[in-house]
Amino acid sequence: MSSTPLTAGTHRVPGKWPNANGRFGEFGGRFVPETLMGPVEQLERAYEQARCDANFQAELKRLLKDFAGRPTPLYHARRLSARLGGAQIFLKREDLLHTGAHKINNCLGQGLLAQRMGKARLIAETGAGQHGVATATVAALLGLECCVYMGEEDMTRQAPNVFRMRLLGAQVIPVSSGSKTLKDAINEGMRDWVTNVGNTHYLMGSVLGPHPYPMMVRDFHRVIGQEARGQVLELAGRLPDYLFACVGGGSNSIGLFYDFIPDREVKMVGVEAGGRSLRLGDHAARFAGGKPGVLHGTYTYVLQNEDGLIAATHSISAGLDYPAVGPEHALLHQSGRVEYTQASDAEALEAARELSRTEGIIPALESAHALAEVIRRASTLSREAIILVNLSGRGDKDLGIFQSAGIL
Numbered sequence: 001m002s003s004t005p006l007t008a009g010t011h012r013v014p015g016k017w018p019n020a021n022g023r024f025g026e027f028g029g030r031f032v033p034e035t036l037m038g039p040v041e042q043l044e045r046a047y048e049q050a051r052c053d054a055n056f057q058a059e060l061k062r063l064l065k066d067f068a069g070r071p072t073p074l075y076h077a078r079r080l081s082a083r084l085g086g087a088q089i090f091l092k093r094e095d096l097l098h099t100g101a102h103k104i105n106n107c108l109g110q111g112l113l114a115q116r117m118g119k120a121r122l123i124a125e126t127g128a129g130q131h132g133v134a135t136a137t138v139a140a141l142l143g144l145e146c147c148v149y150m151g152e153e154d155m156t157r158q159a160p161n162v163f164r165m166r167l168l169g170a171q172v173i174p175v176s177s178g179s180k181t182l183k184d185a186i187n188e189g190m191r192d193w194v195t196n197v198g199n200t201h202y203l204m205g206s207v208l209g210p211h212p213y214p215m216m217v218r219d220f221h222r223v224i225g226q227e228a229r230g231q232v233l234e235l236a237g238r239l240p241d242y243l244f245a246c247v248g249g250g251s252n253s254i255g256l257f258y259d260f261i262p263d264r265e266v267k268m269v270g271v272e273a274g275g276r277s278l279r280l281g282d283h284a285a286r287f288a289g290g291k292p293g294v295l296h297g298t299y300t301y302v303l304q305n306e307d308g309l310i311a312a313t314h315s316i317s318a319g320l321d322y323p324a325v326g327p328e329h330a331l332l333h334q335s336g337r338v339e340y341t342q343a344s345d346a347e348a349l350e351a352a353r354e355l356s357r358t359e360g361i362i363p364a365l366e367s368a369h370a371l372a373e374v375i376r377r378a379s380t381l382s383r384e385a386i387i388l389v390n391l392s393g394r395g396d397k398d399l400g401i402f403q404s405a406g407i408l
Contacts (some may be wrong), residue, residue, distance in 0.1 A: 022211020027327035084142025101393030127182035128319030129161025131205030136170035205328030210297030221255025273315035274342030364393030
């Protein structure tokens, strides 16, 4: 693999990053205790073999089509486009996948890898619950034991997904430490993995963690951008002017962005959680106050206080409520290839209501952050401009939050 640095003037061809050491420029790498070096290296070997194995790829393709429901449509949101009076808005409908979000793409891939490695047990972390549901779903499909760690606060605000996981046969373990959110669920998942490396695969839910996770999770989600590219060329006859996606850990966004990176005419915007304000502790916008550091096995942008301790975060969307971001996003930010901005809780709620009442589609609160930025910019663009936004999940899980927020 190439190890040529990415600068603001050179956009890599898909497949060049990370380098052989798992680095995206200065970011990424592998920062794990000695106990986990063996299973992480085993996973890297298994993935390298699987990506070249025609039988593995054929089975994954079959499950993505027949079980998950790919390809997902690219939908022209005509009423929303007309209402905003500017660019033409297209939605990549990942919300229509089985389990209700893009997460199933990665979970099917890693589930098949776990089988390949002879692992009988899956563990996972989850914030919004969609990754936990997808992991529990794949475990049931493949006949594997499943344990999902979830912060107590997230269990309360995403109660329907907790029930779904348990109905699917997963053990959902509440995490009461720290902020009782996604960061703390990952901590507990890592502790479990250290103890049970022999029979357990940690199914990481985003482009986080030690190498090869950021690369592998990205690759399993590349199908989003690959499909979207072909679909927009068929529907519009050209590439879009803008791509928008929300950014928590960053899996749905890198899945959309990755195959467009060499296309300099396509601008890309990642939208983080602006929360209540941009005061530290009130948001989860890593590029609006974070700095490079190590968290959960990778070197990337992390929200930290003056003493270097991990800062508290806040977002109305549990899936974005995390203090770090995937290392490939850190590189894309540093190079200037992707613009990263923020949407507040209030803006995300309003965007969700707007899409619901204009197009009859209730988005997940995570996806609503991307929609909020689209709503902010669309009217400033010409009617010939094309915006493509990743609608990464549906809003069933967030109905209680919508209700309590009083947006009806």
